[in-house]
Amino acid sequence: MAISNLTSIVISTIGKDRIKEIETARGNFNSESKIKNIERELDNKGVSYIPEAIQKIRELFSSYVKDWEYGKIEKEIGYNVK
Secondary structure, eight states, X not given: OOOOOHHHHHHHHHOXXXXXXXXXXXXXXXXXXXXXXXXXXXXXXXXXXXXXXXXXXXXXXXGXXXXXXXXXXHHHHHHHOO
């Protein structure tokens, strides 16, 4: 089982306040619980799940998050998941 720390990586990269703004703009609430669900899957499936996890995060935040931020999240996940 991997320990990805995905939730803390996403919050530190995007910012808690900005996540709230995105939720309000998209009418999509409970992003944190959705991230935790993705994190659980990532922790269970390991490295092979990273691309799918990033895709799910992209679907969650759409174009409100910049490509370099997604790249940073993916890089940080790669450091944590073996």
